Amino acid sequence: MSFKEFSKTVMVSMEDICRDIFHANKGTIKVKKEAVGVRNLINIYDATLRLSNRKGFHAMSLRDLARESGLSLGALYSYFSSKDQLLGIIQEQGYRMTTKMLSDEIKKASDPAEKLEVAVRTHLYLSEAMQPWFYFFYMEARHLDKEEQKKAIASELYTEQLFVSILDDGIKQGCFRPHDTVMVASVIKAMLQDWYLKRWKYSRRKVTVDDYAGFVTGFIGAYVNSPGKAMPS
Amino acid sequence: MSFKEFSKTVMVSMEDICRDIFHANKGTIKVKKEAVGVRNLINIYDATLRLSNRKGFHAMSLRDLARESGLSLGALYSYFSSKDQLLGIIQEQGYRMTTKMLSDEIKKASDPAEKLEVAVRTHLYLSEAMQPWFYFFYMEARHLDKEEQKKAIASELYTEQLFVSILDDGIKQGCFRPHDTVMVASVIKAMLQDWYLKRWKYSRRKVTVDDYAGFVTGFIGAYVNSPGKAMPS
DNA sequence: GTCTATAGTGCGATAGAC
DNA sequence: GTCTATCGCACTATAGAC
Known part of the structure; x- marks a missing residue:
């Protein structure tokens, strides 16, 4: 897609x-x-x-x-x-919507390799379609009160956990080589977030979201896919 | 090191x-x-x-x-x-110092593979030693006035360019397989930045900066190193 | 070189007319 | 349901004593 x-x-x-x-x-x-x-x-x-x-x-x-x-x-x-409540409303609604859409899309895929690509693409496409929202979530999270900050952290960890599960499944089924799935999920998130945090950079270079999705998928694949099990020198 | x-x-x-x-x-x-x-x-x-x-x-x-x-x-x-000038002073001094230290360390390494690892490690170690500074650079850059924002962008692109040069050299010398070096440099930066932007996450998981440096180096290596040229399924 | 006191501005929030 | 007018407060920045 x-x-x-x-x-x-x-x-x-x-x-x-x-x-x-x-x-x-x-x-x-x-x-x-x-x-x-x-x-x-x-x-x-x-x-x-x-x-x-x-x-x-x-x-x-x-x-x-x-x-x-x-x-x-x-x-x-x-x-x-109040102004603070305005901040809270926008943030909370955002988490609800994005986590739901992400989970729904992933369920549609079957094998882990496909799930991984769908998860990456969906996250990127969502953040592309709603770039101002995603940027806002990231940059304003620390201005939330304590209770709502917990929700922001939970949201970050929830998304990450989606990737961990996919990777764990893939290892179990033998289509991914064994690796530290939590670490891989962390850097996947970092790469996904870079897309909406540095839009100015990618726009300037005329990198489209499809370009980026393809590249990131390949980049992750080089590390997790099993066939060429050769490790770097 | x-x-x-x-x-x-x-x-x-x-x-x-x-x-x-x-x-x-x-x-x-x-x-x-x-x-x-x-x-x-x-x-x-x-x-x-x-x-x-x-x-x-x-x-x-x-x-x-x-x-x-x-x-x-x-x-x-x-x-x-003025308050704004305080912001400017801290930011500008930060760029000067960090870009200098990074360039100096890279010069010490000889072949591209070593340079790449040194650049990754040095950036991570620097941001570890000066975490509050790096976090501040990232999160407050948009509050700078227009003139100083240009310097912030220049600093981001300069660091990225260091990685592009290393990767380009490596391809020319045959120790890296051909790839889109600008894209790889972008995601490397994203991974390096995640280390100081999400310290709470890595601390909680007891991931040390050496753990992270080793992991990231391996992750990049799986994509850029030439020996096992096998591409993912 | 550091303090306290305060001028002047712009803020978040509300009251009450329409 | 939306407006204008305004209250009380906290802010940045400065002045002048010590």
Whole structure:
């Protein structure tokens, strides 16, 4: 599957995400009409990601946000109860959505080698389609309160664990050579994260997400695949 | 060379760094006595890194910094002319020092395979010895003004280029198989950065920097080394 | 060289009109 | 449901005593 195909089938629109959040946070969102609420949430989150990813969530003032989203300062408070809560809502919704989509896609594959490639591709495609969200998750995680930081860490470890399981299975079934699966999963995550953290670099070089996915898959394969068991000199 | 040996021979003390900065910024630093100046710079930068890495540079107030460094608000302004300048000083000095140390160490090695391993190890050891600095460079780069952001990008690309050159040489000399050296250098950087960005994870797992260096070297080797030219299934 | 006190600014959050 | 006006506070930066 290429990124283009992925976009058509799996693509979640900003509107879907915001509708989800709208219903999940009926307690704090004072606006009752879905059409109005969702439309404004789109504006608000969109503006938040744009401003935060430029200069940091903390450096973004609610006055900035009001201007960029087209709402007034007062109106913003109909959609969240404090600036910190705004941060929390965006983060938490993000984990829920991305971990779910990743697990769902992996289940579709059968043998470990295929699962590994699907997991890599899906993660990259997701982060490509939702780059501002992923960048935000990574860079703003430390501004969460203690309780929510735990969720961020859990999310990181959960994704990593998906890769560990695939690798362990592959070794058991003999299609991967034995290796330290936790370490390999760690560096796989590092490579996947580099894609959305350094987008400026890859864009400049005209490396597409499909190029990157192909390269990373091959790079991992050279280490884990069993056939040429020859170790480096 | 292990990290322990590296620490003894190459280790730069906080004091050396601060003495460098003290002399390089005589213009803005109002204190004239070196002993006093350097001692307080150590306190200030140490406190800045500690507070910033916990909750972000922007979220750290100068009142926080005064408390943590043991100086008064007024005294702080004898060591920098604005909060933004403090950020700039720490960043710029960091690039200067780290790129220099990295280049110097690489020059000592002869053949490409050895150079590659030395570059990986040196980068990891440096970031281990100065973890708060490296974390700070990465996370606060976007809060720099435009001029200084260019320097940050240049620094990232310079380090990457060191790896590209080593890989290109290795291919030319036949000890590495032909491959996309720019892409390989990119993911090498991603793996090196993961070490200081996710220290909590590796500490928790009791992975030492020597463990990580050995693993990463082997992981790269599986892809670039020529002997077992067998490509994955 | 370091302190305390404070000027001046811009923030998050709220109240109440429409 | 959205607006404008404003409160109280915390911030960066400076002035002037010691």
